[in-house]
Amino acid sequence: MSQGTIAPPHAEAQPEPPGRGLRTKRQSAAGRRKLHQREVRGAWTLLSPYMVLLLIGGIIPIFYAVYTALQRPATPVQPEGGFGGISSFVTVFSDFRFWQTFGNIFSVLIVWLPIMMLGIVGLALLVHASPGRFGNTMRFLYYIPGALAGIANLVLWVYLLNPAQSPIAGLWNVMGLDTIKAVVATDGNLPFILAGMLFFQGIGTWIVVVNGGLNGIPDEVLEAASIDGANAWHTAWHVKLPIIRPWIGYAALMNLAYGFQLFLEPQLLDQVSSNALPDQTTPTQLGYAFAFSNYNFPAAAAMSLILLVITLGIGLLIVFRSGLFGEEEK
């Protein structure tokens, strides 16, 4: 790689500059190889702390899960376990809850994802169309619910869902629901409640991300559109939207992957509704139950490998197809 531009630092084998004597060429080639070796050693030294953590936090657990999934669960009769082949996967697939949990996820996704995507794109476009203090203030306000992540968001929703003191108690009364148990466990409510919770906590950060994409649109493009007589709607629909498509795809896939691993919300909604929900609403809850209720570690490992493969597939789509990580990697 020649000096000069801030070119991406790959392309390892580069041709020798022409027009040099053979002797100097050989000498400099050896020198450069030595230099390159130093660079390689330096790189791996600098990477080593991360590599150790990658092994502990990523690689080893995956291999260990594969190993565990191929074991037999320890039982009182056979406490030592042993090789069990694919029997743990059979256990998981034939569990009556397995397909149910994916069905539940699907019913949440089908409610939540369209609302989420519409909200993200719509609000990001609105913020982008409002330059100055007003737009910035709104973007900040939209971001606030996102700060209540995880369990905090759940407690907030317990407050909203409990007709005894909810600020939207009127809504629950109209629907004839007078306890939190009724609100959460009445048939058909759960996907909407979960969609609301996920929307509330996720929308703000994604508006910021998509807004970042919109801010990357060169001024000339927007100027050209307005000179051509495009109004705000036309600009948003025909100019901005096509340009930020990679961000929209990225947001959709990231949220899809997030949907597959739902755990906290259904688990705790079950707790606040006196266990009126199924104990295992989602695949992650099922995996958790295999591990911590049945102590069937092989089945728990098999379940998490199944989820891993699904989210890995989505992850590969994001990295290769979203177009966002292409620039530095091509």
Added chain:
Amino acid sequence: MSLVKAKPQKRAKTAHQEALAGPVGSNQMSVGRVARVATMLFVAAIFIVPIIGFVAMAFRDQDEVAAGEGGVLGLGGVSWDNVVYSWSQVNGFGPGEGGLFLQWVGNSLFVAVIGAILAVVAAIPAGYALARLRFRFRRTVLFVTLLAMVMPNTVLVIPLFLEVNAIGASGELWPVAVIMGFFPFGVYLAYIHFMTTMPQELVEAARIDGLSEIGIFFQVATPISKQAVALVTFFAFVANWTNYFLPLALLSSVQGNKTISIGLQELIGASPLFNPTVAAGLNVKLYMPQLALATFLSMIPLLIVFIGAQRFLMRGQTVGAVKG
């Protein structure tokens, strides 16, 4: 050093954009403009009103809440005395004199801080090496990092539990902190940082000056990595503090070693609102005001790091500056 100054250019551009769009927008008091502003204010109200009511709840009294008093969102019933009482209940939770709440907050601080420090120590050199050094498998490492970054971290929790359990360390805090140190998003942030702020020539020049590869990292790259350090620390700390599933799987077995995220769940489970039988056996009463206060208090560290990192966060957004 002039390289670092590259940033303000972007801000200037945004300002230019605003100047450009400002007059155009304000000249037209069109229906579209009114509709846009109205929609945005309406959405903001939907987001903010529940949060105001929830924060007010932390300052209210359970009897008034139960009686439906307190006016709009209960704002009429807020008082400091209520907070003092609610705190005595929250703090009284636990065996003997209580005090579990603060212990859980301490545990959260421990794992979140150690985890964030490990994440920074690993991410900054790794990001630099990936951005500015040439070696085999560079793209492989980058690819694995991206993949790990976009996948929800919960999918590995049960395998991680099996790993930690195999070495007999489940229920202990340090494995949680170490696992939290694995933060691929931080590596990606650092990688982008060095790609955009540190030109290759700078590395070449330092080599010609006779610096070793490690020397270049410490003497040239580290001094210009403040922005990356701040961002990685912030995102790692927030992710660690709000992490629920990992502590649940690894720490549930030892009550004194829980983090606050799973501790809050235990408080909910001990509330007479949802579990009268358990609550009857306790000498503290955790109704909605107490739960709201506990939640509110558990978020204060997040607020502090947010304020600390704010000026770094405002400088341009990195692609996908989010990890679910």
